[in-house]
Amino acid sequence: MRLAVIGLLMAATTASAQQGLRATDQVYDRQELSGMLSDHAVEFFDGSVSRYRADGVYSYKYTETDRPWLGTWSVPEAGQVCIAFENGSDRCDIFVSDGARMVMIIDNGTRFPVRERRALVDGY
DSSP, X not given: OHHHHHHHHHHHHHHHHGGGOOTTXXXXXXXXXXXXXXXXXXXXXXXXXXXXXXXXXXXXXXXXXXXXXXXXXXXXXXXXXXXXXXXXXXXXXXXXXXXXXXXXXXXXXXXXXXXXXXXXXXXX
């Protein structure tokens, strides 16, 4: 039962995030997105950073001095990245190319352009 509920929640989140898609967006395919994120840090224009380790460990910090939000990440389908946080919450977002840069679209359709994507050094 729990897996069915999680599946429904993920589908609903993806449908909501798709509201933020534009006709010119190119959704990354599953393999491409996994490769782009695996062992990389993604920094947004507000200074927040998401780290996607190759072993599936995920961390997010709003500022460098914040305690990280920890969890695991996966790419269950094209363009979609899902995070299961250690605190029991979860979320799925969509990553696209807008022609100029990578953009993350969250569940309510809000778009967050990526400032920089860089390789992790020693997992950080």
